[in-house]
Amino acid sequence: MHSVVFAVGLGAIFGTISTEKISPGxxxxxxxxxxxxxxxxxxxxxxxxxxxxxxxxxxxIVIAFYAQAKGSTQTLRERQTVMFQDVNLNIGGGYNATKGFFNAPKSGVYVFEWTILTPQNKYAYTSLVLNGKRKAYSYCHNNNHSLRSSCSKMTVVKMVVGDKAWIDNNSRSLTSVSAEYSSFSGFML
Known part of the structure; x- marks a missing residue:
């Protein structure tokens, strides 16, 4: 009889333990x-x-790009886009190297910078163009014709989704750009 009581007692104890939560958390x-x-x-x-x-x-979303011109010298007629085909950074996918423009993937304020190196005895008139309207200008020329000239420009513009920005020749005559040291970059603030 003691063994039956002991077995019932153990069953009650283990039954109680198994139905309760082990962890209070x-x-x-x-x-x-x-x-x-x-x-x-x-x-x-x-x-x-x-x-x-x-x-x-x-x-x-982080939006930023950096592209360099490649090849040799680009000779551009008026309003022709400067091509920056060697893309080193394109976070957000806004820069189109095939067409040479940045397409805003998000509305906001953007900072653009471009650097143009001219060949010897040449000059470059360039602009940042936003949806077909020039917003900022750079004139790159030096009086010592045996040297190249490097010029940089930075500007800040407000863009909405789908707006396009690019660099073009703003001179009525031909502009020359040495590809190896010319670049275009931008990011959203």
């Missing part, structure tokens, strides 16, 4: 369920739109 599943509920609630009430849907990187 929440499980990983309950944590995930709670997080999903908070995210859904956040989204439903419109609190910080898209904050719960998308992570920080997707919301604050």
């Amino acid at each position: 929440p499980s990983l599943k309950s944590f995930r369920d709670d997080y999903d509920n908070v995210a859904k609630t956040c989204e439903a009430v419109g609190y910080v739109k898209n904050y719960c849907k998308y992570n920080q990187f997707k919301r604050n």
Whole structure:
């Protein structure tokens, strides 16, 4: 009889232990369920739109590019685009090396910089063009005809999605650009 009572007593003890939670803390599943509920609630009430849907990187997209001209000298007629085909950086995918322009993937304020090196005895009149309108100018020429001349220009413009920016020749005569040291870059603030 003692063995029956002992067995019933052990069964009661082990039965009680197996039905109770071993850890007083929440499980990983309950944590995930709670997080999903908070995210859904956040989204439903419109609190910080898209904050719960998308992570920080997707919301604050980095947009930047840097491209260099390649080959030898480019001789450009009026309004012809300076081509910067050697792309070293294109975060956000806005720069099109085939056409030589930057297409804004996001609305905002952008900083552009370009450097032009002229061949000996040549000059370069260049501009930053935004949607067909010139916004900034650079004149690169030196009086010592045996030297090359390097000129840089930086400008800041406001763009909306789909706006295009590029560098062109703003002279009515031919402009020459030495490819190996000429570059175009930009980024969104």
